[in-house]
Amino acid sequence: MTDSAPLHLLVVDDDDRIRGLLQKFLIRHNYLVSVATDAARARRLLGGLDFDLIVMDVMMPGEDGVSLTRALRDQGVMIPILLLTARGEAESRIDGLEAGADDYLVKPFEPRELLLRINAILRRIPQPLKPAAITARNLTLGPLRYDVDRAELWLGDQPIRLTTTEIALMRIFAARAGEVVGREKLVAELGGDEAQASERAVDVQITRLRRKIEPDPKQPRYLQTIRGEGYRLAPD
Incomplete structure (x- = not known):
């Protein structure tokens, strides 16, 4: 468009x-x-x-x-x-x-x-990159590959569909890979309000994202919960 x-x-x-x-x-x-x-x-x-x-x-x-x-x-x-x-x-x-x-x-x-x-x-929604701007920055999550610049998740040569909110979450976590990101920070960066309801909404989005990136979403390896602090993306 x-x-x-x-x-x-x-x-x-x-x-x-x-x-x-x-x-x-x-x-x-x-x-x-x-x-x-x-x-x-x-x-x-x-x-x-x-x-x-x-x-x-x-x-x-x-x-x-x-x-x-x-x-x-x-x-x-x-x-x-x-x-x-x-x-x-x-x-x-x-x-x-x-x-x-x-x-x-x-x-x-x-x-x-x-x-x-x-x-x-x-x-x-991620904007398409011009060819000259494309780089090979990837994060590895087991068999998955997350292309940081394109905001795309791949399993081999098959794309994993992400919603706009899941894309936004991956952008936030990828920019701070290995660091703890608090729930309040996530609410603020996602543009939410009404803190308690929005923090619960963030938890729901995290649960959905884990279903796509974790071998066992109930025991997350890559998108970890840090009790009392927030969440952390821990790529391989």
């Missing part, structure tokens, strides 16, 4: 008023916006159009936002997903992160906060 082309967002919400308001607001901020009333319509749009990010309500009739998120990730769809949740749905928020969402926003919210969250997620 060129710099002049607007980023294309998909808004999925069964509430006509909210869906319309979000569409108008995001268009005013130079996004191209498509909308869907439910998961089925969202699937049809995703099958025919390319999107840069999905904004999706959790509570929808039929297939809910968490289920659709999980299904998309299982299919290998790595489009960033921002879930909208009601204030009392703490477990739904955690479920959404475990399913593969990149962030969540609690209703009611200020539209400007939505814009900030969207921009923060999109900034995490």
Whole structure:
């Protein structure tokens, strides 16, 4: 996508008023916006159009936002997903992160906060490197290879898909390989707020990342927990 082309967002919400308001607001901020009333319509749009990010309500009739998120990730769809949740749905928020969402926003919210969250997620997406800038800096994690400059994880010649948040975490840990990174530091660098909820969210993301890089995620070798301090990436 060129710099002049607007980023294309998909808004999925069964509430006509909210869906319309979000569409108008995001268009005013130079996004191209498509909308869907439910998961089925969202699937049809995703099958025919390319999107840069999905904004999706959790509570929808039929297939809910968490289920659709999980299904998309299982299919290998790595489009960033921002879930909208009601204030009392703490477990739904955690479920959404475990399913593969990149962030969540609690209703009611200020539209400007939505814009900030969207921009923060999109900034995490690694930019393609020019050929002259590509180097061979790699970290070895058993049979896996992490290309630091490209922010890519490989098993032999097979890429391991990472979400934007997992990419952001690997960038943070790779830059401090062998060092302990505190949970508060991770929250700050990932752009989170509401410390306790965000630290729990970081723990969820760490658990998901371990499933991709650890031989035994329950006994992590490479992404270690340092009790009372934080986490440490310990490559070979």
